[in-house]
Every structure is written in structure tokens, then in C-alpha cells.
Amino acid sequence: MEQFDIVIVGGGPIGIACGLEAKKQGLSYLIVEKGCIVNSLYYYPVNMQFFSSADLLELDNIPFISTEKKPRRNEALEYYRRVATSNELKINLFETVIDAKKDESDHFVITTNKANYKASNVIIATGFYDIPNLLHIKGEDLPKVTHYYNDPHFYAGMDVVVVGASNSSVDAALECYRKGANVTMVIRDGEISSHVKYWVKPDIENRIKEGSIKALFNSNLTEIKEDSVLVNTPNGDITLKNDFVLALTGYKPNFDFLKQLGIEIANTESLTPIYNPETMETNIPNLYLAGVVCGGLNTHTWFIENSREHALHIISHVISKYRFSSSNYRY
CATH class of the missing domain: 3.50.50.60 (FAD/NAD(P)-binding domain)
Incomplete structure (x- = not known):
């Protein structure tokens, strides 16, 4: 069974941002994506233009060059694919995470449709585009x-x-x-x-x-x-x-999956999951949320431009735990 400091569930822009930051900090990591790279963006309308400007969609200060101020879907696919491939991020594509449960050593065993992995930390960055209202x-x-x-x-x-x-x-x-x-x-x-x-x-x-x-x-x-x-x-x-x-009545996160992992829901109307906004850690220690999934049904709350910082919060918190606690270990 492969072992990592972090397993990141979701290979969208925010999952990629988490992978970039983990690699920069010397952590072992794996991104597991059920489809292609930035799978949700791939299924956007072919002519879609983003609300955000190119600079607000950038990851890790890697320049996003667009022919227009507000880039289109095809440019975003090109950008995020090149960010992932040029940085040689470890991503397993077309692999679906089924579950993530802690074992007797208080580390996660992540089960997918293809393999099992072990990790000290798990980041859920699954977005909201998979389930229509x-x-x-x-x-x-x-x-x-x-x-x-x-x-x-x-x-x-x-x-x-x-x-x-x-x-x-x-x-x-x-x-x-x-x-x-x-x-x-x-x-x-x-x-x-x-x-x-x-x-x-x-x-x-x-x-x-x-x-x-x-x-x-x-x-x-x-x-x-x-x-x-x-x-x-x-x-x-x-x-x-x-x-x-x-x-086209909107979409929602996979709440059943979040509940299966043991993540508590704070609000019965917005179905906002519980997490610490400073560290992005959920009610389960070492299990984090990143990106749009944090907003529950309020899918207009988080975007790439304001949730790409989640990667910094999470990885910083993981590093601090390794530094000051002997109960965590690095693979």
C-alpha cells in the first residue's frame, strides 16, 4: 500500500493548488481525480467565458496568458493542464475515491476503485459540479x-x-x-x-x-x-x-460522500460543512476541505480566485503539526 503525507481528493484547480503547495513544502502527496485533469472545467460549455480575469485564476504565481482579459474554457484547460504537467504533479486520473477511514494508528486508509492508499492527512477538493439540482x-x-x-x-x-x-x-x-x-x-x-x-x-x-x-x-x-x-x-x-x-438549475456538492467521511454539516438550510476557516480542518482531525465544497449549497460563495488560498492555509497547518507534534509522522 502506497503511503503519503497527504492524499488530495479532486484534481480541479484547487486540488492542483494543494498539490503544488505540498510539493513545494517537501511533503509526499497524491492527487486522485475521478476524471480528466480539471474534470469539471472540461464539461463546461465550449464557449464559456470566466467571470474572473486571468490573473485571478493563476495558481502559485504561474502566469496565465489569455487573448482576452477574461479567459475562456479552452484557455483554462490549457493553463491548468500545463501547470500540472510542467510541475510533474503526482495525479492519478480516472480513479474514484470510495472512502477514507482512519485505522488503528489514526491515519487514513483511502479506498478507490483501483487501489488503497495510506495518508496522514486528506484534503477534499471535490467541487460541486457533479450533482445537478x-x-x-x-x-x-x-x-x-x-x-x-x-x-x-x-x-x-x-x-x-x-x-x-x-x-x-x-x-x-x-x-x-x-x-x-x-x-x-x-x-x-x-x-x-x-x-x-x-x-x-x-x-x-x-x-x-x-x-x-x-x-x-x-x-x-x-x-x-x-x-x-x-x-x-x-x-x-x-x-x-x-x-x-x-x-440549468445549478449543482451541489456530494453531501452523501462528506457525511460518509464523518464531516458534520453546520446548517440545515445551506448544508455548509463544518471546518475551521483559518486552517480548513473539519471536525475530523487531519481531514480538510478546500474550494467550492466549503460553501455547501451556497455555491456562489467560493470561486477559484478566493479559494486558491485554501492550499496555503492547509499545508501550513499540516507543516505546523509535523513540527510541534510527535503524534503525526511523515511518510
């Missing part, structure tokens, strides 16, 4: 329904319903409209979200105002059928002809 309505399991949007070309000439009013919903609605789709947005609130990128918000509002994109505010999708959808609106229920539904 479901609508829980009839027909949601039809093949025409997706919770992930990729390329607008696929929807050209089709009747498309976009559920939601956040960045992902707005981007999808605008791109599909511009590729020739007949787009209707179904929005439960009375306006486009205030979180939408400031340079995009006027665009969607003007397209709605001119009628290029239809928007049903204060409305909810109630049923999805093979060739139509039912929508509850302030003026009553209506039926829309429909080919595809993009249910």
Missing part, C-alpha cells in the same frame, strides 16, 4: 432533457426551453438563440439573476425585451412530455411545443 417533475428523465449544456449548434432550428436565470442559463439561451433555436426561458423569479455576468446581463434583458428570446417570469416547469412542456405561469398553466429542455 433536479426539478423533480414528471418527464425529467426523458432523453430530451439535460442538466448540462455544451454546444449551441446541436439545438439549431429546435424549440428549446431553458430553465433558470443564472449565468449558465443565460449563456445557453443567448448562444442557442444566435444559432437559430426558438428559445423560451422559464424563470421562477421575477427577473434575471443579479449574479449574471455584468457584460452579459444587458444582452439577455434586451433580447427578452425585443422578443427574440421569450421569458416566462414567476413561472415553473411542471411536466415534460415527448413533444411539449407544461408551465405554470401567473396567468395559469400553458403548454409549449418543445424539442429539448436545458434544466
